[in-house]
Amino acid sequence: MARVVVDVMLKPEILDPQGQAVQRALPRLGFEGVSDVRQGKRFELEVDGPVDDSALARIHELAESFLANTVIEDFTVKVEDVKAEAGK
Amino acid sequence: MTARIGVVTFPGSLDDRDTQRAIRLAGAEPVALWHKDKDLKQVDAVVLPGGFSYGDYLRAGAISRFSPVMETVIEQAKSGMPVLGICNGFQVLTEAHLLPGAMLGNNHLHFICRDQKLRVENAETAWTADYESGQEIHVPLKNMDGRYVADERTLDMLEAEGRVAFRYVDFNPNGSLRDIAGITNEAGNVVGLMPHPEHAVEPLIGSGRTDGLPFFTSILKKLVNA
Numbered sequence: 001m002a003r004v005v006v007d008v009m010l011k012p013e014i015l016d017p018q019g020q021a022v023q024r025a026l027p028r029l030g031f032e033g034v035s036d037v038r039q040g041k042r043f044e045l046e047v048d049g050p051v052d053d054s055a056l057a058r059i060h061e062l063a064e065s066f067l068a069n070t071v072i073e074d075f076t077v078k079v080e081d082v083k084a085e086a087g088k
Numbered sequence: 089m090t091a092r093i094g095v096v097t098f099p100g101s102l103d104d105r106d107t108q109r110a111i112r113l114a115g116a117e118p119v120a121l122w123h124k125d126k127d128l129k130q131v132d133a134v135v136l137p138g139g140f141s142y143g144d145y146l147r148a149g150a151i152s153r154f155s156p157v158m159e160t161v162i163e164q165a166k167s168g169m170p171v172l173g174i175c176n177g178f179q180v181l182t183e184a185h186l187l188p189g190a191m192l193g194n195n196h197l198h199f200i201c202r203d204q205k206l207r208v209e210n211a212e213t214a215w216t217a218d219y220e221s222g223q224e225i226h227v228p229l230k231n232m233d234g235r236y237v238a239d240e241r242t243l244d245m246l247e248a249e250g251r252v253a254f255r256y257v258d259f260n261p262n263g264s265l266r267d268i269a270g271i272t273n274e275a276g277n278v279v280g281l282m283p284h285p286e287h288a289v290e291p292l293i294g295s296g297r298t299d300g301l302p303f304f305t306s307i308l309k310k311l312v313n314a
């Protein structure tokens with residue numbers, strides 16, 4: 001079994017008021033020196049069976065058509081080896 | 089014979105009944121459509137109403153866009169059937185790429201509910217023919233994700249082609265680019281807007297104005313005269 005992680009972020013030119021609200025709260029919490037915060041989404045897909053090229057291609061298609069709206073968002077797809085992580 | 093106008097109910101739709109009522113007041117026959125049903129019951133036009141379909145999970149309109157009913161709506165809209173998306177319905181139309189751009193959270197991060205002044209910029213669509221171009225109207229607005237965004241090229245194209253159908257006047261309630269409140273597709277059969285014309289159809293309720301009624305009389309005239 002493998003985990004595929006899809007990260008979705010608003011495109012750089014799109015205003016992110018949530019990220020700005022987080023950034024403005026930082027000084028109140030004693031965190032200085034953070035000039036910008038942008039908030040995104042992370043999807044963790046637990047995939048049965050091997051994540052081969054065709055499985056990855058399908059996940060890419062899923063991310064492009066559904067998990068992200070590419071009019072306003074960019075996304076990345078990464079494979080995480082769950083077993084290797086558990087063994088650490 | 090009058091026109092039959094379908095109103096889709098998704099899980100989480102709120103304004104489907106008000107929309108049916110507005111259609112009836114305009115003199116057309118409202119037909120309830122169900123999100124799981126591909127069959128549009130031979131309606132002449134479809135309204136996607138306001139609400140929080142599928143809880144607005146993922147993105148507003150993102151899951152509804154893949155519902156069985158939308159499969160048929162998308163197909164028919166592309167071949168000319170009039171479709172109006174109000175609020176959440178507008179979000180569904182952008183997610184379905186029947187209209188360009190996308191809807192995001194209000195720039196001030198708050199839900200907003202107010203009587204909103206709009207200018208009708210395009211009185212030639214299937215849903216706006218009973219207005220005058222440049223006419224100013226008041227209809228209720230209530231949303232969380234009302235910020236219309238698109239890239240500069242798309243915005244310029246919409247302006248150049250007269251596809252900005254409605255613009256906010258005096259006050260931009262959500263940070264929408266270029267004060268855009270509603271747009272139309274190239275053919276003028278698909279229209280989406282954030283404010284709620286179906287809540288402004290009777291003098292006794294809401295703002296006491298009937299500024300929203302022409303949406304529904306426009307489409308009725310178009311269908312009956314067709």
